[in-house]
Amino acid sequence: MRLLVVGRLNGQLSLAVKMAMSAGAKVAHVETIEAATQALRAGQGADLMMVDFDLDIAGLIAANEAERIRVPVVACGVGADPQRAGDAIRAGAKEFIPLPPDAELIAAVLSAVSDDNRPMVARDPGMEQVIKLADQIAPSEASILITGESGVGKEVMARHVHQKSRRANKPFISVNCAAIPENLLESELFGHEKGAFTGAVARRIGKFEEASGGTLLLDEISEMDARLQAKLLRALQEREIDRVGGGKPVKVDIRVIATSNRDLAQAVREGTFREDLLYRLNVVNLRLPSLRERPGDILALADHFVKKYAAANGLPARPLSDEAKRRLVAHRWPGNVRELENAMHRAVLLSSGAEIEEFAIRLPDGQPMAPAPDAAVARSASMAADAVSRGFVGQTVAQVEQQLILDTLTHCVGNRTHAANILGISIRTLRNKLKEYSEAGVAVPAPQAGVGNAA
Template sequence: MSRLLILGPLAGPLGVAARMAQARGAGIAQADTVPAALAHLRGPGADLTLCHVGLDVGALLRGMAAERMACPVVACGPEEASAEAVAAVRAGARDFLPLPPDADLIAAMLEAASGLGGPEVAPVARDPAMLAVLARAAQVARADASVLITGESGTGKEVLARHIHAASRRASGPFVALNCAALPETLLESELFGHEKGAFSGAVAMRKGKFEQADGGTLLLDEVGEMDPRLQAKLLRAIQEREVDRLGGMRPVRVDVRILAATNRDLVAEVRAGRFREDLYFRLDVVRMRLPALRERVADILPLAEHFARRFADANGLPRRMLSPAARATLAAHRWPGNVRELENAVHRAVLLAEGHEIGPEAVELTPAEPSAAAAGGATGVEALVGRKVDEVERDLIIGTLSHCLGNRTRAAEILGISIRALRNKIQDYRASGLAVPAAHGYAAD
């Protein structure tokens, strides 16, 4: 369940937005002032903050930056408040939500914040390979042992983590997720462990980190293999001792948290290379669950495609349409290098592009298979790049990946292997030079 903090009065259109978010499974908290919002972010925390432009969005963002709080902020207000919207986005707001709110935009906003498409938790599974994973998940869900979830990018590791939490004895407690690859070291440390007042310049009050926010529930450490070795040592102590040391703190704070960790890296190889602590690896690897790639669970391709077709038709206010036999054959024959995430994007595009009473193969746009050097009959992929400037190749790769992801910045950054911040800086540079950059459908996540 996404945690949404609303900054502004719940009367009128903002209250409508809150009720729409609740209907999508979000937990709602509300604050009337910027100081109250900052106080909430220091304590229970949030996955997303929705701030009315009638309040000082810039002050909220400056306060969050000073206190090293990483929470996306979406400004909102009447459509005619264009000047305020522009000012909010320039100050660092992720996007602007027009009021009165649109249910589809609320859904997309929550999906971008949580990585999930609504309140559903259970993974779609028909293939024996995936059914075996879910059976193992059912076995370990009610225990408190740490679980290491491995698998390629896009296989649905966070979906499985949420499924385990929902089936656990901690289901009534919070589920808190943190992407360890998305934040620089100093910010990640504060996000994980919190800080005391005066711990650093800008720390004007005590703030709880993700461990304390997840107390009584589950903490997912996504992309844990990207964590700096110094923080790995501090994480190991927190798991071993069940207590955390806030930055600038004088005494440890007890926490009751179940740890789930996810990675697309080979952590055994990372341990051998000296990039990941062996003792931390064994603490996380009490139970290991490997999510099969989509090409290894082919019986799930069409059920997943039908599931996504229904979801995106509903989200975009379109009639539900069946996949034609030819479209189904096209989807079943593809190898899906981007796994479930690629399938989701492909079906989303198909739902938007399809005409007529069903989704035909002409609406299914897939990533072409990479030809072998022999089959190419000429230059290989690398040789074809010779003579081009590095920044031009990088630009085309980034723009192409954004198009493939329907403008979703988080997913594009994951595919490209760069941080969200680096991607946003590139996008700003491209836009400044007059280049058109794909926007996310319904919800731009710049």
């Protein structure tokens, strides 16, 4: 990951920089908040800023936001009391790191904002075939579309392809198209010229130029609006971009990888995604199977996450008990690898014996994971599932989709975010669907008090 350190490099901050570099960060340094904004404008990208809390953190964040620059900030300082640490957080910092620095704390903070060190863990033959295909096409310059449900590891696969490509020693830049508001995404991707909008006091280099020579990942590409899709298509075809407010094209040399948890062919039919852009992106498709489709990976991934979070928390890496393994393999994992990772993190913290027992493996709501069913119960469940599927016969796809969305939302007591994660769609897509149902007179479950995420 790329770390921009802002402040004077006295002894303690200099030591923190060395620890960050030892943890794998690529570190750049400036002394003032003005220099920090200038560096980000000029294309010296950063995934995180570590800022001396004696500087004007609120002013730095405001200056960046005025120019549509979005980089999270971690504050740091020597001898800070709780009041000053709280002031830094209220100013907009995500975390506070006290100095003298602690190597494990710095590594944990860097890990929290970076997926750089997530290896491809695969033992299931189905997943191994996907990795084999990825390795085969990685050295090419072809655009790649990575598809699959939410949480299957699409960004991990994109980083794997980049590391196997001829561009491995060049930048890997990721942009989440769903997380950035539509009015900011164009500037984020293509940059802008001075005076392009209120607050644009200087030229800003966008992600396309920042990634030049390397790989640009467009995560959740299906959430990009139609106007930007047209501009993206031109950039891919011509290998040049236009900054917002600019009058002169800028040549770029990048490889584009896109991801989607939606069926883009269906989105084309619905008129929400350009067919010509889909063809341009989908030169090679890597479909990542859900975790329930690759049962051979469940225990391998669980073991990997146990070791990872035991090390992160200074705990011994204990083996999983036989019953814990049975429950892991039997679970459906609607949240896929991301859900399994969170479950293993909790299990490492909750377990106190020589092994990680089944009671330590908890669902997101804190409930224990259900015991693995015996053969008779499994057959009964299969028959019930067949009966349910037969009940859908005669209904349109839209009717089945509506019932699935509303049933899932009811199951999540109205929580839009949880429902979207289970369904494998973005929160924006879910809210659009619910608005459509409400306007058609369909009753939509409201969030319960304290649950939040109202439509």
